[in-house]
Amino acid sequence: MTVPSTERLHTAATAVSTRAGVRPPIRRAGVRALAGLAVFACVTALVSLPAYAAVAPRLARPTGVHVAAVSATAVTVVAHPARKARRYRLFASTTKSDLYVVNLKTKRTSRHVATSSKPRVRIRGLKFTTAVYYYRFEAVAGGKVRHSTIRSVRLPPVKPWNLKIKSDSTGTYLTWSSGLATGFTIAQATDRDLKHNRHNYTIRGQGNQFTPPGLTKGTAYYFRVRANFASLASAYSEREVSATAATSGQPVTVMTYNVLHSIADGTTVGGQTVAAWNTERQPGVVSFIEQANPDVISIQEGGGWVTDVQGYGGVRQIDSLAAALGPSYSLADTEIPPSQHGYTRTGNYILFRNSSYRPVGAGGHWFLDSSTTAAYQMLQNTTTGATFLVVAPHAIVGPGEPFDQRREIETQTLIQLARAQAGGRRVIYAGDFNSYLSPTHQYDGPGRAMHAAHIADGLLTAQSLTNQHFNSYNQYRRTPPHGSDCIDHIFADPGVVFRSWSQLLNVSQGTWVGVIPSDHNPVVSALSVPY
Numbered sequence: 132m133t134v135p136s137t138e139r140l141h142t143a144a145t146a147v148s149t150r151a152g153v154r155p156p157i158r159r160a161g162v163r164a165l166a167g168l169a170v171f172a173c174v175t176a177l178v179s180l181p182a183y184a185a186v187a188p189r190l191a192r193p194t195g196v197h198v199a200a201v202s203a204t205a206v207t208v209v210a211h212p213a214r215k216a217r218r219y220r221l222f223a224s225t226t227k228s229d230l231y232v233v234n235l236k237t238k239r240t241s242r243h244v245a246t247s248s249k250p251r252v253r254i255r256g257l258k259f260t261t262a263v264y265y266y267r268f269e270a271v272a273g274g275k276v277r278h279s280t281i282r283s284v285r286l287p288p289v290k291p292w293n294l295k296i297k298s299d300s301t302g303t304y305l306t307w308s309s310g311l312a313t314g315f316t317i318a319q320a321t322d323r324d325l326k327h328n329r330h331n332y333t334i335r336g337q338g339n340q341f342t343p344p345g346l347t348k349g350t351a352y353y354f355r356v357r358a359n360f361a362s363l364a365s366a367y368s369e370r371e372v373s374a375t376a377a378t379s380g381q382p383v384t385v386m387t388y389n390v391l392h393s394i395a396d397g398t399t400v401g402g403q404t405v406a407a408w409n410t411e412r413q414p415g416v417v418s419f420i421e422q423a424n425p426d427v428i429s430i431q432e433g434g435g436w437v438t439d440v441q442g443y444g445g446v447r448q449i450d451s452l453a454a455a456l457g458p459s460y461s462l463a464d465t466e467i468p469p470s471q472h473g474y475t476r477t478g479n480y481i482l483f484r485n486s487s488y489r490p491v492g493a494g495g496h497w498f499l500d501s502s503t504t505a506a507y508q509m510l511q512n513t514t515t516g517a518t519f520l521v522v523a524p525h526a527i528v529g530p531g532e533p534f535d536q537r538r539e540i541e542t543q544t545l546i547q548l549a550r551a552q553a554g555g556r557r558v559i560y561a562g563d564f565n566s567y568l569s570p571t572h573q574y575d576g577p578g579r580a581m582h583a584a585h586i587a588d589g590l591l592t593a594q595s596l597t598n599q600h601f602n603s604y605n606q607y608r609r610t611p612p613h614g615s616d617c618i619d620h621i622f623a624d625p626g627v628v629f630r631s632w633s634q635l636l637n638v639s640q641g642t643w644v645g646v647i648p649s650d651h652n653p654v655v656s657a658l659s660v661p662y
Contacts, residue, residue: 189214190213190214190215190216190270190272190275191214191215191270191277192270192277192278192279193210193211193213193219193250193269193270193277193278194210196208196209196210196268196279197210198266199251201284201286202286202287203257203287203288203289203290203310203365204255204256204258204289205255205257206223206254206257206284207252207253208251208252208253208266209252210250210251210268210279211250213250213270215272216250216272217248217271217272218246218248219246219247219249219251219269220244220245220246220269220271221244221245221252221253221254221266221268222235222267223254223257223266224239224243224264224265225241225262225263225264225265227265227281229241229265230266230267232278235267243257252268254266259286259288263285264283264284264285265281265283266281266283267279267280267281267282285360287360287363287364288309288310288311288312288358288360288364288365289358290357290358290366290367290369291307291308291309291339291356291358292308292309292368292369293307293308294307294368294370296354296372296373297374297625298374298376298378299377299378300377301557301624301625301626302342302377302378302625302626302661303342303343303346303376303661304340304341304342304625305340305341305342305354305356306340306585306625307356308339310358311337311360312365313335313336313360313361314333314334314335314336314358314591315334315341315356315357315359316331316359317333317356318330318331318354318355318356318367319332319352319353320352320353321350323353323373325353325371332594333594334587334591334592335590335591335592338581338582338585339585340587341356341587341592342628342629344594344630344659345628346380347376348377348378348379349375349376350376351374351376352373352376353372354371354372355371356368378626379515379661379662380661381512381515381660381662382630382658383426383517383519383559383658383660384424384655384656384657385426385521385561385656385658386425386561386653387561387562387619387653388416388428388430388649388654389430389525389563389619389649389651390412390432390448390648390651391405391412391432391607391648391649391651392432392434392448393436393437393448394435396408396412400606400607400650401605401607401608401609403607403609405607405650406646406647408437408451413452413648414455414646415637415645415646415647415648416649417455419653420456420653422635423633425655426483426488427481427483427484427488427510427521427559427561428460428481428483429479429506429521429523430452430523431478431523431562432478432563433452433480434449434477435447435448437450437451442469443472444469445469447469447476449462449480450468456482458485459486460482460485461483461485462481462482463480463481463482463490463494463506464494464508465477465480465481465494465496465506465507466496466506477506478504479506479523479524479525480506480523481494481506481507481508483521487512487513487514488510488511488513489510491509491511492509494508497544499541499544500540500541502527504524504525505522505523505524505548506523507520507522507523507548507552508520508521509553515662517660517662518556519556519558519627519660520552520556520559521558521561522545522549522558522561522562523561524545524560524562524563524564525563525565526542526562526563526564526566528565535566535574536574536576537576538564538566538576539577539579539580540576541576542564542576545560546580546581546584546586557624557626557661558586559621559660560581560586560621560623562620563618563619563651565618566578566618567617567618567620569614569616581622585625587622587623587625588620589622589623589632589654589656590620592629593629593630593631593656594629594630594631595630595631595632596631596632596633598633598634598635598636599617599632599634600613600614601613601634602616603616603617603634603652604616604617604651605643605647605649605650605651608643609647610641610643611641611643611652617654619651619652619654620654621654621658623658627659627661628658628659629656629658630656630657630658632656633654633655633656634652634653634654634655635653635655
């Protein structure tokens with residue numbers, strides 16, 4: 132840049148004044164002063180400009196950071212372009228402290244990292260877990276870095292694989308394989324594109340088996356399955372499967388009820404005095420049964436004496452209950468009654484509506500170990516001929532993993548015995564399994580055994596649920612406990628449909644009304660058995 136001379140400044144000033152029609156009386160001294168000011172201003176500008184140009188814009192912190200895509204093994208995070216950034220890094224870990232700024236400089240095998248020249252970074256190779264993944268986005272320029280805040284994301288579960296369908300005389304049902312999930316959604320339709328007559332069914336838990344309700348015999352159906360974890364869902368299985376429904380369904384309502392052994396009468400349970408069976412508790416049990424109107428009833432702890440005669444010639448609780456229900460129900464012959472010498476009392480019994488069902492062959496009972504038993508009876512519908520085996524078990528009582536393991540072994544034994552007895556017929560298991568996946572039963576032995584055998588739990592499979600938020604073990608409390616401790620279960624083989632599941636209580640504003648019949652609530656399921 133050239134500094135203007137005093138003469139040039141004077142000439143320029145004179146020219147401006149002349150064009151304006153004014154000729155100011157500028158004296159030489161004034162001109163020199165004016166020129167000096169101009170020179171000072173120009174020199175000042177020349178000195179100042181390099182100082183401002185030397186301050187480069189700082190590397191900007193990433194903004195607009197959010198998850199753009201997520202799968203069971205990868206997460207993609209995007210952000211707005213950061214000023215001066217040359218590249219971007221994404222960190223992820225299930226341990227939040229791995230992503231603290233002070234720790235990002237250290238090597239940690241539990242942390243995942245990916246880099247990109249654009250503000251869109253994808254980390255692959257993540258392992259699906261029920262835990263949250265924490266992530267942090269980073270802008271980089273030379274040796275400078277700027278970080279976003281730490282955020283979190285959950286991965287959706289892996290999509291199911293190995294989806295299969297079977298349709299024959301045992302019913303129409305699906306099985307599949309999966310990773311960890313809290314449930315599954317089954318899409319059903321009458322066309323390959325899954326658009327016509329579409330139904331979506333949701334089941335809970337890890338059970339990898341589903342028998343769809345309401346199928347019409349002779350109609351072809353198509354299915355796909357996806358896994359759910361909390362509010363996230365996987366993609367649907369790779370391909371649809373199809374089959375033509377080969378059977379019709381026989382509705383049957385099943386109840387399981389632990390009625391509390393009569394030896395508990397007069398004792399204190401749950402802060403309450405247990406009412407007498409004969410005069411107070413039995414009428415309540417009968418009332419619940421009449422309310423549910425079941426076709427089949429599995430009873431546990433029904434072997435207590437209710438007469439002064441205790442032994443040969445005495446009356447069991449189950450005998451008095453059958454008499455109170457009247458001629459509509461018959462008691463299956465599963466043990467030698469006390470009216471005969473050499474009688475037995477297992478405590479587990481089966482009642483059935485004799486106008487609709489008849490026993491097929493002899494009933495009986497098994498010892499699952501030295502102290503627990505299960506009663507069984509094959510039943511047949513008198514109209515349609517639908518035939519199924521009912522099993523009424525009562526698993527061992529006890530807390531902790533050792534007892535959970537024993538219950539798993541008991542259930543495995545139960546399944547083997549039942550399937551051998553059924554001879555290909557469907558089996559319904561209704562009883563007190565003393566276990567459920569919850570904080571108090573983190574190892575659900577019976578659930579594991581049933582899951583491994585593709586046997587469904589009505590509570591997890593039925594599309595209609597009532598009073599599921601109550602514990603089925605009410606502990607004889609006036610205020611029934613809430614939670615997931617439903618230890619009374621109705622399980623069923625593949626091919627048996629669960630249409631509904633309910634628990635019966637007589638509660639008003641959270642408090643039990645009247646006599647509490649038992650320390651358990653009756654559990655009822657409406658099912659459909661193939662024929």
